[in-house]
Each structure stands twice: as structure tokens, then as C-alpha cells.
Amino acid sequence: MINEILVYLGEALVAIGVFCDLAASIGMIRFPNFYVRLHAATVGTIGGAFVPLIGVALIALGAEWLGTYRFFLAGASVVTAVLIIILAPVGSHVLARAAHRAGVVKVEPKVVDHLEDDRSKEVN
Amino acid sequence: MSLEQQVTLFILAVFPIYLAAFTLYIIRAIRGPTIPDSVLAIDALSFDIAAFLALLSILYRSPILISCAVVLALWVYALDVYVSKYFEAKDMGD
Numbered sequence: 001m002i003n004e005i006l007v008y009l010g011e012a013l014v015a016i017g018v019f020c021d022l023a024a025s026i027g028m029i030r031f032p033n034f035y036v037r038l039h040a041a042t043v044g045t046i047g048g049a050f051v052p053l054i055g056v057a058l059i060a061l062g063a064e065w066l067g068t069y070r071f072f073l074a075g076a077s078v079v080t081a082v083l084i085i086i087l088a089p090v091g092s093h094v095l096a097r098a099a100h101r102a103g104v105v106k107v108e109p110k111v112v113d114h115l116e117d118d119r120s121k122e123v124n
Numbered sequence: 125m126s127l128e129q130q131v132t133l134f135i136l137a138v139f140p141i142y143l144a145a146f147t148l149y150i151i152r153a154i155r156g157p158t159i160p161d162s163v164l165a166i167d168a169l170s171f172d173i174a175a176f177l178a179l180l181s182i183l184y185r186s187p188i189l190i191s192c193a194v195v196l197a198l199w200v201y202a203l204d205v206y207v208s209k210y211f212e213a214k215d216m217g218d
């Protein structure tokens with residue numbers, strides 16, 4: 001009984017993750033510039049990688065046909081999920097900061113960019 | 125239908141959606157107008173491949189495959205940090 005509950009819960013999490021992954025990849029293609037694509041990348045990493053890894057850990061705990069090593073699989077999945085939820089936002093922020101400061105990417109469909117204005121005032 | 129068959133069918137049904145998402149990420153990584161676009165696409169692609177490997181290890185009944193996923197997550201974080209450091213300082217550093 002407990003195995004069925006764990007497996008169904010895990011499958012629900014994996015299904016949510018797959019939906020987030022597809023939505024993020026479509027956004028990655030359709031969005032106009034780099035700073036908007038950061039939003040799609042965040043959906044793709046947290047929704048598309050963290051949630052399915054927790055789901056895989058639950059499936060592995062309920063899957064008796066995998067043998068004793070299923071506990072290794074569940075533990076390593078949780079460790080990977082925790083690593084991803086820490087490292088993915090840090091990586092996106094570091095990349096956005098570097099791209100804006102170095103001027104590698106123009107903010108192309110732009111209404112206003114206060115950060116750029118303030119920085120050019122500081123130089124003068 | 126036993127639980128094992130049900131999980132196998134579910135994972136097989138999920139795989140084509142993952143592969144479609146990977147294809148779209150790869151298109152953005154190749155086409156990306158600037159380098160941060162490509163790096164961002166590779167970033168999201170690698171984190172998703174880590175989740176895909178975890179599903180593969182259930183499908184192939186070999187839990188040892190999950191150790192690749194940990195390495196992949198750490199490696200792509202190192203890629204982010206090195207590319208950003210190169211943009212800010214024009215130098216790879218140590």
C-alpha cells in the first residue's frame with residue numbers, strides 16, 4: 001500500500017516537471033532577449049529539474065524491483081535536487097550581472113533601464 | 125497491471141516530451157545571438173539532463189547511473205561562473 005502511494009506521488013511530481021520543462025523550452029525559443037529568457041531558464045531549472053528529481057526519489061523509495069540500491073538512488077536524487085535548487089539561481093544571477101556590467105547583451109526591446117543610467121552617471 | 129509495468133509505461137510516455145524540450149534548448153544554444161544566450165540554454169539543458177538521467181536509471185534498473193547527475197549539476201555551475209568571470213574581468217583567473 002505504502003509503495004503505491006509513494007510511486008503515484010512521485011509520478012505526479014514527474015508529470016509537473018515535464019510540463020514545466022516543455023513550457024520553459026518553448027519560452028526559450030519565443031522570448032525576445034536575454035533578460036527575458038532568464039525567466040524561462042528559471043522555470044526550466046527549478047520546475048523542470050528540481051521537482052522531477054524529488055519525484056524520482058519518491059518513485060525509487062516505492063520501487064521494490066530495483067533491489068537494495070534503490071535507497072542509494074533516492075538519496076543521491078535528493079542530494080542532486082538540493083544542489084540544483086542552490087546552484088541554478090546563483091548561476092543565473094551571476095550570468096545576468098556579468099552580461100549587464102560587461103555590456104555583452106543589449107537590452108533591445110527596452111522601455112527604461114535605470115541601472116544603466118545610474119552607472120553611466122557614476123562614471124561622469 | 126503490476127506497479128513495475130505501470131512505472132515503465134509512465135517513464136516511456138514521458139520521454140518524448142523530454143526529448144522535444146531538449147531539441148528546443150539545443151536550437152537556442154546553437155542559434156543564440158550572443159554568448160550568454162548559449163550559456164543560459166546549456167545551463168538549463170544540463171540541469172534537465174540530470175533529471176532525465178535519474179529517470180533513465182529507474183527505467184534501466186541500474187541505480188548507479190545517478191552518480192553522473194551529481195557531477196553534471198556541479199560541472200554546469202562551474203561553466204556559469206567561469207563564463208561570467210571572463211566577461212567581467214576579461215581573464216579566466218585561477
